[in-house]
Amino acid sequence: MQQKIKDIREEFLKNLQKISTPKEAENLKIRFIGRNGKVTQLLKEIKNVLSAERPLIGNLINELKKEISQSINQCFLALSGEVKQENGGDITLPGKFSALGHLHPITQVINQIEDIFRNLNFRIVDGSEIETEYYNFEALNIPLNHPSRDAFDTFYLKPPSHPATQSPVTRKQKTEAQKKIKDCKLLLRSQTSTVQIRVMEKEKPPLRIISAGKVYRPDATDASHSCMFHQVEGFMVDKEVNFTHLKGILSLFIKEMFGKDVQMRFRPHYFPFTEPSAEVDISCILCQGKGCSVCKNKGWLEILGAGMINPRVLERVGYDPDKISGFAFGMGVERIAMLKFNIQDIRLFFENDIRFLKQF
Numbered sequence: 001m002q003q004k005i006k007d008i009r010e011e012f013l014k015n016l017q018k019i020s021t022p023k024e025a026e027n028l029k030i031r032f033i034g035r036n037g038k039v040t041q042l043l044k045e046i047k048n049v050l051s052a053e054r055p056l057i058g059n060l061i062n063e064l065k066k067e068i069s070q071s072i073n074q075c076f077l078a079l080s081g082e083v084k085q086e087n088g089g090d091i092t093l094p095g096k097f098s099a100l101g102h103l104h105p106i107t108q109v110i111n112q113i114e115d116i117f118r119n120l121n122f123r124i125v126d127g128s129e130i131e132t133e134y135y136n137f138e139a140l141n142i143p144l145n146h147p148s149r150d151a152f153d154t155f156y157l158k159p160p161s162h163p164a165t166q167s168p169v170t171r172k173q174k175t176e177a178q179k180k181i182k183d184c185k186l187l188l189r190s191q192t193s194t195v196q197i198r199v200m201e202k203e204k205p206p207l208r209i210i211s212a213g214k215v216y217r218p219d220a221t222d223a224s225h226s227c228m229f230h231q232v233e234g235f236m237v238d239k240e241v242n243f244t245h246l247k248g249i250l251s252l253f254i255k256e257m258f259g260k261d262v263q264m265r266f267r268p269h270y271f272p273f274t275e276p277s278a279e280v281d282i283s284c285i286l287c288q289g290k291g292c293s294v295c296k297n298k299g300w301l302e303i304l305g306a307g308m309i310n311p312r313v314l315e316r317v318g319y320d321p322d323k324i325s326g327f328a329f330g331m332g333v334e335r336i337a338m339l340k341f342n343i344q345d346i347r348l349f350f351e352n353d354i355r356f357l358k359q360f
């Protein structure tokens with residue numbers, strides 16, 4: 001039996017030398033240690049060996065099986081290495097890493113603003129980018145003759161895109177659909193303040209809402225104007241909400257967003273949907289208020305508009321302005337991102353130049 005083991009080993013080694021392809025290696029493996037292979041056969045014959053010799057013979061057969069298995073594996077490795085080498089590759093080299101992307105700087109700033117307000121118990125709400133004249137203007141107390149109503153300041157949509165015109169069946173339905181379009185001209189919203197009306201119409205106070213999204217204005221594109229940009233609108237309505245709440249919330253926000261040492265000031269302003277209204281400035285974060293080219297030597301940067309929600313707006317959504325009051329504020333995300341990251345040209349955000357985006 002020992003001789004037989006030796007012979008099989010020698011036969012295997014001889015055959016191993018002739019192997020030149022992985023397929024041949026596979027066949028050799030099957031011939032020797034496969035289910036009906038020569039070594040497997042030996043193991044079956046062990047019952048014929050004297051019981052005293054069985055442990056030794058068993059050991060020898062197992063050793064041979066192990067040796068054959070290892071040799072075949074090495075043979076596989078060598079052969080596949082050779083194949084790869086012929087194709088110009090080296091399987092021992094480390095793998096290739098592909099660069100991991102990250103969020104767009106505008107998205108990062110929106111996320112940061114949302115996080116700050118979420119911690120102040122504000123709820124995040126989404127609004128539609130397509131709106132009617134009513135929600136973009138009328139309900140926000142922007143009268144018909146207000147300059148921002150002018151077609152030049154707003155992108156109006158062609159009537160056929162309104163759902164009411166979709167396959168009207170009869171002439172009567174068609175006339176009705178056309179009348180509906182006249183009643184509600186569609187446009188791309190020019191401010192996220194529309195969300196105030198959408199939410200207040202549906203829900204009762206107390207409300208603390210924050211809503212970020214795209215707005216559109218037909219401005220000529222330059223370093224500080226883009227016909228599409230992002231705004232964040234926030235508002236709070238409840239019994240007895242007053243200006244000090246607005247100041248408190250905004251001062252917390254500004255310190256979180258720009259740093260503890262940043263100063264804030266309110267300048268009286270006019271917005272149709274708030275009364276009283278203010279523009280809010282922060283001390284220049286680049287020169288700490290000393291005066292530089294970014295703040296045009298003023299030491300202050302305007303960053304948002306705010307005020308107490310106009311009682312007329314509250315009435316429109318069915319609230320009683322004698323019982324309910326609220327504040328609102330709105331800010332441009334690109335402006336904040338430009339100040340935070342010291343970027344001089346708004347267009348960089350939308351050109352998708354990877355060299356620019358990589359920096360954030």
Ligand code: DAH
Binds near residue numbers: 193273330
């Ligand atoms: N909607 C204003 C704009 O687009 C920004 C704004 C100002 C929003 C004052 C407000 C506010 O809620 O109170 O310029």
